[in-house]
Structure formats: C-alpha cells, structure tokens
Amino acid sequence: DSGVTQTPKHLITATGQRVTLRCSPRSGDLSVYWYQQSLDQGLQFLIQYYNGEERAKGNILERFSAQQFPDLHSELNLSSLELGDSALYFCASSPVGSVYNEQFFGPGTRLTVL
Amino acid sequence: GQQLNQSPQSMFIQEGEDVSMNCTSSSIFNTWLWYKQEPGEGPVLLIALYKAGELTSNGRLTAQFGITRKDSFLNISASIPSDVGIYFCAGVYGNNRLAFGKGNQVVVIP
Numbered sequence: 043d044s045g046v047t048q049t050p051k052h053l054i055t056a057t058g059q060r061v062t063l064r065c066s067p068r069s070g071d072l073s074v075y076w077y078q079q080s081l082d083q084g085l086q087f088l089i090q091y092y093n094g095e096e097r098a099k100g101n102i103l104e105r106f107s108a109q110q111f112p113d114l115h116s117e118l119n120l121s122s123l124e125l126g127d128s129a130l131y132f133c134a135s136s137p138v139g140s141v142y143n144e145q146f147f148g149p150g151t152r153l154t155v156l
Numbered sequence: 157g158q159q160l161n162q163s164p165q166s167m168f169i170q171e172g173e174d175v176s177m178n179c180t181s182s183s184i185f186n187t188w189l190w191y192k193q194e195p196g197e198g199p200v201l202l203i204a205l206y207k208a209g210e211l212t213s214n215g216r217l218t219a220q221f222g223i224t225r226k227d228s229f230l231n232i233s234a235s236i237p238s239d240v241g242i243y244f245c246a247g248v249y250g251n252n253r254l255a256f257g258k259g260n261q262v263v264v265i266p
Binding site for chain 2: 075
C-alpha cells in the first residue's frame with residue numbers, strides 16, 4: 043500500500059458525459075501528479091500540482107482539468123468523454139523536499155466510456 | 157516529448173533464472189526509476205538511481221544508471237513466481253516530470 047488513495051476504483055459512463063476522479067496523496071506529500079495509462083500509449087503524464095498550484099502540464103487534453111484543494115486532495119475532471127478516453131488514470135504523490143522525485147502511485151481508477 | 161525504449165517487450169523465464177531488461181533513450185536524464193506494476197494495481201517504485209554509473213541493489217534486484225545518462229538496466233536474480241508483472245523504467249526530466257517506457261512484461265514459469 044503506497045498510502046495514495048484513489049476513488050472510485052472503476053467508473054463506467056457514456057460518451058459525452060463528465061466524470062470526476064479523486065485522489066488523496068500520502069500524508070505530508072504536497073505534490074500530486076496525474077497519469078493516464080492506455081494500452082497503446084503507455085503511461086502518460088497529464089498534470090502536476092504542488093500545494094494547490096499547477097506546477098507542470100503534460101499531454102492533457104483541453105476537455106480535462108484538475109485542481110488541488112487546501113487539504114491537498116486532488117480531483118481530475120474529464121468532460122465530453124470519448125471512447126478513446128477509456129483508460130486507467132493514476133494519481134501519484136512525492137515527498138516534500140524530494141530532490142529526486144520518487145513518486146508513489148495510487149491503485150488507479152479504471153474508466154470505461156461506452 | 158521524452159521517449160524511453162524498453163526491450164524486450166515481454167519475457168518468459170523459468171523460475172530460478174536471472175532476467176535482465178534494458179531501457180534506452182535519446183535524451184539525458186538525471187534520475188532513473190524502475191517500477192513494477194501488477195494487474196489491477198498502480199506502479200510500485202523498486203529502485204531509484206541518481207548518479208551516472210551508479211549500481212544499486214534492492215534484494216534480488218540490481219539496477220544500473222548508464223554512464224551516458226541515456227540508459228539503464230534492471231536485473232532480477234533467481235526469479236520467483238511473484239516476480240511476474242510489468243516492469244517500467246522512468247526518467248526524470250524538466251520540472252520533476254517522469255517519462256515512462258512502455259514496459260516489459262515478465263512471466264515466470266514454475
């Protein structure tokens with residue numbers, strides 16, 4: 043158990059819908075990262091937050107957005123869903139003062155868009 | 157973006173054998189990480205490498221950070237059934253971002 047929690051574990055929805063994925067980082071970790079894992083693209087970095095502020099953006103679509111709240115939990119919002127958005131979405135957190143960016147991953151949310 | 161190439165993509169090995177896997181990139185990284193992912197779970201950090209040429213062990217796992225900083229390898233010695241999973245390499249770049257390889261699927265045959 044990495045200490046990172048994600049809910050829900052599974053999500054099934056229809057095209058055009060909007061969903062919210064939730065992540066709680068390890069106790070004390072200020073950084074949260076979101077990743078998408080699909081069979082053809084592998085693990086792709088989406089976005090990073092540090093202590094409530096957006097720190098870096100990766101291959102995140104405009105239909106997707108995220109935020110980190112004062113209690114440090116984070117939410118990833120996916121809207122106007124398409125079939126191709128079906129994937130595993132992981133959240134990771136890293137320790138404060140980690141120079142080497144050891145990221146610890148949650149168990150993931152499996153999103154299926156029908 | 158940063159691209160990491162892992163080879164081979166999948167390996168079937170006999171229990172007790174050693175297995176090696178490689179990760180290469182055209183980009184330089186300052187940190188290399190190796191993760192293992194089992195079905196239904198998130199990637200778990202196995203080994204972190206911080207210095208070119210560094211050789212680090214974690215139990216039966218040994219990993220090395222290439223001198224050119226463009227490659228790394230992971231070795232698993234005396235494999236056991238619970239070693240089955242997908243092994244990912246990752247390089248740290250930019251503002252503490254990770255670029256991942258596509259993974260090596262390891263299957264251990266009892």
